[in-house]
Amino acid sequence: MSAPGPFTELLLRRGAEIRSQIQQQGLKMPFTEVLELHTGDLQAMRQKPITFLRQVSAACTYSPLLNDPTLPSDVKQRARTILASCPGNSIGCYGEAGGILVVRNSVAKYLEQRDGGIPADPENIFLFNGTLRGLSFILKFLMATYNSERTGILVPVPSSLACRRIITLLGGAALPYQLDEQSGWTVWSEELRRVQEEGCVSCRPRVLYVVNPGSPTGHVMDRACMERIIRFAADEGLLLLADEGHPGDVYSGSLQLLSFKRVLHEMGPEFSSVVEFMSFNSISKGHIGESGVRGCYMEVLNVDPTVLSHFRSMVATFVTCSLPAQIAMEVATNPPDPGDPSYPLFQAEKQESVGKLAAKSQLTEEMLNRVPGMHCAPIHSGIYAFPRIELPARAREVSAALGQPPDVFYCLRLLQDTGYLLAPGEEFGQKDGTAHFRMTFAVPIKELTLALEKIVDFHQRFIAEFS
Template structure:
């Protein structure tokens, strides 16, 4: 049977989600137009640009800042905020020949693996090529196992095309493969494919769960507990949904450990003004890079049960564990093994194609496994998802390859394992390189990057630098980050975008630049920091 006939037989079997940011006062200046409406200008914009924009604000519009959704005005997304806007402007200046003390922007602000030079995994791209252009199924240069994966995916698509809509929770075959993957990962603890909902990246899946919690109870706004420092998706989404952010501080002195007394302090304080309904845990941590121990996870589960909180386990970095004494434990596995009453708790856990060893950020594939949800609520959840029609189908296909990779004995197995190992081994080396280098800087303190893709060092800034930041009307860490960008081309994210203990300053940087570029970046960083300290000491 030819490959095309195989595909035809599979198809004919009868049984077979805008990141946004807000311009902060730290990097933009506000001006008043003739009609009194506020207009935001970049400090680098020209007078001509300002004139044009001011004229534009004089036009009477249906939607103005005064009647804009107030939740949109207050939301911020630090990893794509004003620093990144300025980095883009500098790139354009470099293209025009403007002289700078550097020749390129190094974007260490976001976990975009392929943008930082990571080579795509061959098998993933082979299957994606085949599903996108099925005529390639006749090409003998593609391995048999890649063609079989592609035929399976296409068999789950209406009309045998990834250009068609799928079921709103995703293609059934892929959801079944996700459940099988989770079962293998958790040592045989069963996963029901009907609890799997595919999404456009983990971010979309997380927001879909948060939406279910938007309900004032007894006159109190809903609250969600999130770690501080946190990934800005959470603060941005909570602001967008008009939900209260309930921060709990991770303990930097214990490698960003999670203390139960701190959780208790946080929820007790929050209940004075809101109704905490859910607890978010990011493991491995972003931006902090810690990996939770099993004992710590058990303590967190017990706390959530006692306080009647819906658990959200953000586990997108589960493949990214580097420290020899660290190991990933899924909340689903621990919760189940703890037995009653904990195995009856509501839990949503999330995974993505964007991180791990694959780094397929732009394809926007992910899943949520939602267990123990009230059946009536689950029906509403699925109804809500259906309004978005379906997740991107190429993202679903990518996820399928990740949860159903080449098996031992298949043609692509050895190459796949070699490429996967090479990526993770290199990330391990880079994690250590970043930590060791930062800890050699005056005034820097950086915890071990046990997992994920980031370092979150604390920096002690001289009083004169803090005063200079005040004069510039910027938080001190923002001031430092802008100075770094303008002098070196290195783009990082200030710690204030993630949250930090008052009086401390941090920043997040990825460990993703390839080794040679990472070495260059760290050398630039060191030279800049020495000059910065000398200037303000």
């Protein structure tokens, strides 16, 4: 979880004040507690951890469990295989720079299966303690490599503030390109071109960063959108940097989450052998949901051999991914096979987690879209809704007089009236003149239903007050 931006920080401070007033001063409010729905942490919101993952991690950490008759045989075998690749058969060792080979082999096998047989080389796979660590390292490496010019990175908005913060901190230029909400948050070549040309005034654009599925929007890119992005990266000689999800964590059975590597390959050698490409995925997402373990893999393709050699040297010097994170990554990318003792439970837990999120995303979308002046685009993955809210002119006038963006004013009023803390869309980047909020739907279904009912009721009262 990244640190909140200034507007969410304002809401958090106000929430802390209200909480103190209720608990310490006995102030009577229309609610008894402040509930933070601005961000999401799956297991904190009571998603059950995957048993197989926890059992393998436990056996690797405390080796006497390898003799425990209550542990399934495939758990013990997996733990022995992982420990055999660690110096001294212990996860207390340093391990290999970039990740121990058995884990990188499992990631490579997972990628090959995901992409329909397209080979993946373990030597081009690197492990990091979380996506932000990996992203920070690669951006720092790129900026150091091209230190004669300020490096520009095209970044989607709406998206997490964290990437833009990292770029700024490292001395680069974040070049936001706007996703088109009316077309399901798609990316248009004309928008990329506009941002690219404007960016050339102050920097040298070198990287095109994409997030699929989108966050906080929850959309999944179609093939046409991905092909547009790939063609643009090829035409402009940009490194394509993709933060991607797991295909199994999509909520629509008719929708397929394609990887950029697969689309790149299927577009033919003129793209698959030319476009420089790096792809991330983490164990914080979806049915795995191990946010606190902080595990991430990165695959590198088509990078100049000299640059890649230097990159490996820098990884060996500065990067060590913790062994507990690597163990979780190994299990996440190499789950039990059909016929293994742990397979039935693993499948049941995965289906339960994805099924619950799918049901909650549908409930959220349906309830928000019933309200005049509120529109929630289809949510196909993730744990957030990012609805657009139409606010009356008078509400915008009041917010301007207070020096607050309209959706910040709206979220502050909602917090005061309901006790629900949401994140204003201004934090994530949004088209001028629009207003949004981000809320998680990962909470238990009863709590979510009550929250949605109160948010809908507040919205109707807010519109009536300022109309």
